[in-house]
Amino acid sequence: MIHPHIADALKTPDLVRLSPDTVLIRFESMKVYSALAAVRHLLDRGAVRPGQTLVDSSSGIYAYALALACHRHGLRCHIVASTTVDETTRAQLEVLGASVEQVAPSTSLKLDQELRVRRVREILAERPDVHWMRQYHDDIHYLGYQEVADQLVKALPEAALTVVGGVGSGASTGGLVERLRQRDPSVRLVGVQPFGSVTFGSQDHHDPEAIIAGIGSSIPFDNVRHHLYDAVHWMDFTHAMSGTVALLREHAVFAGLSTGAAYLTATHEARRHPDRVHLVVGADTGHRYVSRVHARHAEALDPAGLSPVEVDSPQQMSMPWSTMAWDRTPGPDERKEDAA
Known part of the structure; x- marks a missing residue:
């Protein structure tokens, strides 16, 4: 197949068998699917027009995906970037035609996200013609992700499936599983969170090493549908790093930190549920994480000796790794909607 644009080629994932009961769905940049479909939808219904500027904040891979989608469809792109956006990503964004502004450095994910949202609102007040993509x-x-789910059904038609991935904005794991459950309601979803994220209640725990940007949040995200999740794992940076290094060492897969966290989670879940196929969502490659993760491979822990503490409520969690059966419990906002 000859693709009309590089974005159409980049979006397609690869499926890699890691073990008899674990499969990796590896994206070069997962959110290209999301951004392409969202931008195409907005154009089709006339919500945006060619040449208009789309704006959003991002910690990395969504910025790249939106810049590609805008390049693909003849739109302008403006990114309010997190401090975690590296020089390589920023250079690509600028060459693709996106304008980029990066918020002031901060050691706090909460402050970083608040500064980005505040700046986006300032831009909207200054330029009412700009469209805010609101990825969260x-x-x-x-x-x-509906298209991705349909590909999975063809590739794994008979599998009792468990999807394991970083929660983040909620759209990737949520979009996959909503579509998959239309065919098979028994599909399980296991979400991975960093300590310090408000999404599933770990905001009172501080990871002294780092917050895993992209899979957690210091502010509520409307796109997270809590009722989709069967279980949640909270993991610190060191464990996520260990999973990332193990994935490269054992399977030659060069991936990002959220993929490593999902891989470590999936190995634990597979031991508990050997009758199921565990699908590890690999959101991106490891290029952004070389200095912070892969170069520190000597510090990585042996995954064989790692296991989480099982808790009955978020209040009981403890670092460095905890897990809880979420049992598709609605979040606070979802409960309000049901009551209404």
Whole structure:
């Protein structure tokens, strides 16, 4: 197949068998699917027009995905970037035609996200013609993952499936599983969170090494549908790093930190549920993490000796790794909607 644009080629994932009961779905940049489908949807219904500027904040891979989608469809792109966006990513964004502004350095994920949202609102007040993509809140970002789910059904038609991935904005794991459950309601979803994220209640725990950008949040995300998740794992940086290094060492897969966290989670879940196929969501490659993760491979722990503490409520969790059966419990906002 000859693709009309590089974004159409980049979005397609690869499926890699890691073990008899574990499969990796590896994306070069997962959110390309989400951004392409969202932008196409907005254009089709006339919500945006060619040449208009789309804006959003990002810690990395969504910025790249949105810049590609804008390049693909003849739109302008403006990114309010997290301090975690590295020089390589920023250079690509700028060459693709995106304008980029990076918030002031901060050791706090909460402050970083608050500064980004505040700046986006300032831009909207200054330039009413700009369209805010709202990747954390607009459910159009679920649309692209329906196609991925349909590919999975063809590749794993008979599997009793468990999807394991970073929660983040909620759109990727949520979009996959909503579509998969239309065919098979028994599909399980296991979400991975860093300590310090408000999404599933770990905000009172501070990881002294780092917050894993992209899979957690210091502010509520409307796109997270808590009722989709069967279990949640909270993991610190060192354990996520160990999973990332193990994935490269054992399977030659060069991936990012959220993929490593999902891989370590999936190995634990597979031991508990050997009758199921565990699908590890690999959101991106490891290039952004070379100095912070892969170069520190000597510090990585042996995954064989790692296991989480099982808790009955978020209040009982403890670092460095905890897990809890979520049992598709609605979040606070979802409970309010049901009551209404």
